[in-house]
Each structure stands twice: as structure tokens, then as C-alpha cells.
Amino acid sequence: MTLSLKELTAEADRCVACGLCLPHCPTYRKTGSEADSPRGRIQLIRAVSQDILPNNARFKEHIDLCLSCRSCESACPNSVNYGALVDTTRALYIQKKSLWLTLAKPFIRHRYLSQAITWPLWLMSKLNLIRVLKRVMPAAKLLPTIQKPMVWQSIYPTTQTTQGAVSLGAVSLFLGCATNAFDNRTLRASIYVLNTLGYDVHIPNAQTCCGSIARQAGDDIEANKLIKRNAESFNTAMPILSTASGCGAGLKDYLTTHRIEDISTFLVTCDWSKAEVAPLQERIYVQDPCSLRNVLKAQKAVYDLLKKIPGADVQALPGNSQCCGGAGAYSVTQPEMANQLLNDKLAAIMANQVTILATSNIGCSLHLSRGLESAHVSAHVMHPVEIIAKQMGFDA
The missing domain is CATH 3.40.50 (Rossmann fold)
Known part of the structure; x- marks a missing residue:
């Protein structure tokens, strides 16, 4: 939820600055700066909301670097609603103006406009022209594999x-x-x-x-x-x-x-007693998205679902408690930090010789896939539902 200014200050006051959040914060672990920790950011938010500190570029810089992974919420003994704090702060004090966000807005809002882009991109990929586009336009390197657009039934x-x-x-x-x-x-x-x-x-x-x-x-x-x-x-x-x-x-x-x-x-929670799931004698590593673990509190369901595949060895990817750096548009707006966090994941994937990686968030999937492609690592990043669907006869 978004808070009023009065509620923002009151929620910030609930932080007792105990520091239990510090080891759970990806940016603090990388920079070592108190201002890039949850409790540091909360102190800055409180000070700016009370006009003790100015809403200047340095303040925006520390707030912008936050991934909104909300690992701090899971660690906080006082259950401070950090998600609402940072969302409200961005609405009141940040309000980023960028060309790509302005251009993307109508395509994000209207599905048919986005298809006007994905159809040509899909055709270009079928004609092997995407590689040419990536050489001519560096930003195109962020593009994932384009699938044929769908016209959905109701x-x-x-x-x-x-x-x-x-x-x-x-x-x-x-x-x-x-x-x-x-x-x-x-x-x-x-x-x-x-x-x-x-x-x-x-x-x-x-x-x-x-x-x-x-x-x-x-x-x-x-x-x-x-x-x-x-x-x-x-x-x-x-x-x-x-x-x-x-x-x-x-x-x-x-x-x-x-x-x-x-x-x-x-x-x-569904009845699987009559479902036919073919065996898969493979080790499946699972990457827990921050939003699944810290907000929805539903990461265990992914493991339980994949274990319905006979023979599958389902394991957590080491370092799952840390963000991969995808975080929505973060990999575009904060590429340096996003890539530092990505490199940690790539190291874990390579160290464990991962061939199948399950993740339940599109932002994580795109970010990890791009990193694996750049590192020439052949691990397949898939949604857990797609993995089990294939064992049930789904033909992608």
C-alpha cells in the first residue's frame, strides 16, 4: 500500500535500528554503506519526510539503488513495512523521468501495442536478423528469445x-x-x-x-x-x-x-491422483525469487510441485537468500549493481554444474538467461510449471 506523509513518518519511526536486516540486504553486502542498508534508508526517509535532510541527488541515489527485494521485511523483528515505505518514498520524492519509461508506458498498459513490437521481433528472430540488430543497436542485447505472440481466448x-x-x-x-x-x-x-x-x-x-x-x-x-x-x-x-x-x-x-x-x-493443492506425470531422472535446481520468498511467502510450493515428477532431484540453488539483480526494470536502471548480483548467481550455477534452473519470476528468468548466454553457459532457465507440464505431455 502507499502511505500518506504522516503514515510514512510513523512507519519509519517503528524501525528500532537493530541492524538485523543488514546481512539480508543485497546492496549493503556489496557496498558496505549504511546508507545502502534498509535501516540506513529508513533513517534517510524519516529525515527527508521531516525536512531535516534535503531531497537531493544523494538521497535519490540511495533509494534508487534499493532493489525492493524486501528481504529486510523477513528479518525485521518489528515487522516494519519496508515495501510500503520505499514505494511511498519513490512516489513522493523520486518520480523518475526517463525516456525509455515514457516510451514504454503505452506498450505496458496496452497488450495489443506490445504485440505490435513482438510480432516484428519474432519474425526477425525467425529470419536470424536479431543478431544483426544486436550488433547495430547495443540495447538490443537485452532482448530475450522472442516467442510467437499469442492471441488469447477468453x-x-x-x-x-x-x-x-x-x-x-x-x-x-x-x-x-x-x-x-x-x-x-x-x-x-x-x-x-x-x-x-x-x-x-x-x-x-x-x-x-x-x-x-x-x-x-x-x-x-x-x-x-x-x-x-x-x-x-x-x-x-x-x-x-x-x-x-x-x-x-x-x-x-x-x-x-x-x-x-x-x-x-x-x-x-489440486488433486493429482489421476494425473500422469512421466519420470525425469534429472537434478533440478530452484532459484527462489525475492518476491516469491519475501512477499508471497510461497517458495516451498515450487519444490513440492516439482517433487511430483518421479525421479526428479529437486535442490535449492546455493545463495538463494540473495537477490539475482533482476528486480523488474532494475537491470536497466541500475546495471552495475544488477550485474554484480548476477555474477554471484552465475558462479553458483557454474560451480554446481546446473543444467536445469527453475524460477518463478519473469524478471529473474530474463536476467539470468541473459547472463548465462553472455557467459556461454548452457543451463536452461525454465518456469517450474513448464517443467512439469512437459512431463505431462505439453508440447511447447
Whole structure:
């Protein structure tokens, strides 16, 4: 939630500066600066909100460097709502103005506009022209593998109904802007698994971005517009399932009228007694996204879901308590810190000879995939639902 100025100061006052958050903060671990720690940032926020310190470039610099990973919340004995503090601070004092955010806004808001870009990019990738684009335009190196854009139906009825069975229920699927543009394979795999387990999947046509990218930039007005539109688009009688934990966390914080669930959390509660899951004699490492672990508190569901695959050896990637540096648009706005954190993950992947890496957030997936490609490491980064869907017969 976004706080008023009075609430901001009151919430900041709840921090007792005990320092238990310090070892959990990715930026503090890298810089060693108190101003880049959660308690340091809270002290700065309190001082600026009370006009003790100026809202100057140095203040913005320390707030901007925060990943909003919210590991500090999990460690805080006083349960200080750091997420609300930093969101409100960005809305009141930061309000980043950048050309790429301004240009991206309509494409984030309107799914059909984003498809106007992804269709040509997909065609270029099919013609092997993306490599040429990356040589001519350095920014294009950030582009992931482009999948063929999808035109979604409003409902995907359970496949069980064709066999005379009654649907077990209905759910809504949140598409997300980045997931829909760059990882619709995970969305298709999710529909396949849900249908196979007996659920009708609804995809509201008017849904839009969760608002997290706008909120990270301090654009509270845009973020609230997106939340309002999603509130009007989704049926409150159905749970909204998100395949991207970053989107799920943003929706859970601000779309309070609806039941929000990470898809793995929902799937582990389903009846799997009649599901046919082929064995996979492989070790699967799991990277826990910060939003899944610290906000949704749902990381355990991913391991439980993957363990439904006979023969699979499911392991946590060492260093899972630290952020990978993806964090929404962070890898674009703070590339130096993002790459420092990415290098730690790449070192863990290479040290453990990872071949399959499961992650439940599109931001983490894109960031890690780009790093692996640059390092010429052949590990496959996949959503856990896609992994299990393939063992159930899903053909990507």
C-alpha cells in the first residue's frame, strides 16, 4: 500500500535500528554503506519526510539503488513495512523521468501495442536478423528469445469436460506485460496443466500490467490506474493465478479486493491422483525469487510441485537468500549493481554444474538467461510449471 506523509513518518519511526536486516540486504553486502542498508534508508526517509535532510541527488541515489527485494521485511523483528515505505518514498520524492519509461508506458498498459513490437521481433528472430540488430543497436542485447505472440481466448475449458467429467472449478490467469511478451510458453503450459487437472481457465481481455514497473519509477498515478483497471477486469469469485511472482506480489499488495495466488501454490493443492506425470531422472535446481520468498511467502510450493515428477532431484540453488539483480526494470536502471548480483548467481550455477534452473519470476528468468548466454553457459532457465507440464505431455 502507499502511505500518506504522516503514515510514512510513523512507519519509519517503528524501525528500532537493530541492524538485523543488514546481512539480508543485497546492496549493503556489496557496498558496505549504511546508507545502502534498509535501516540506513529508513533513517534517510524519516529525515527527508521531516525536512531535516534535503531531497537531493544523494538521497535519490540511495533509494534508487534499493532493489525492493524486501528481504529486510523477513528479518525485521518489528515487522516494519519496508515495501510500503520505499514505494511511498519513490512516489513522493523520486518520480523518475526517463525516456525509455515514457516510451514504454503505452506498450505496458496496452497488450495489443506490445504485440505490435513482438510480432516484428519474432519474425526477425525467425529470419536470424536479431543478431544483426544486436550488433547495430547495443540495447538490443537485452532482448530475450522472442516467442510467437499469442492471441488469447477468453476461456479455456477443462479438457476433462470432453470426457464427460464436470469442471472442478474456474480460475483467472494473469498474463503480465513481460510474461505475455517474452514467455507466453509458460502461460500456455499453465493453461495445459490447469485444464488437465480439471479447471476452466479464464483470461479477461481488459487486464493490464500489475503496475510494479510504474511504481518502481515513482509513478504512483499510473500504477494506481493499472490496479484499478485490473480490479474491474477480474471476477472476484475466481482466484487470480500469476506465473510471475513479481506480478503476484504487486497485485497482492495493491489489488486487495481479489484473491491472488502464485500458480505453484494453487497447483500443489489440486488433486493429482489421476494425473500422469512421466519420470525425469534429472537434478533440478530452484532459484527462489525475492518476491516469491519475501512477499508471497510461497517458495516451498515450487519444490513440492516439482517433487511430483518421479525421479526428479529437486535442490535449492546455493545463495538463494540473495537477490539475482533482476528486480523488474532494475537491470536497466541500475546495471552495475544488477550485474554484480548476477555474477554471484552465475558462479553458483557454474560451480554446481546446473543444467536445469527453475524460477518463478519473469524478471529473474530474463536476467539470468541473459547472463548465462553472455557467459556461454548452457543451463536452461525454465518456469517450474513448464517443467512439469512437459512431463505431462505439453508440447511447447
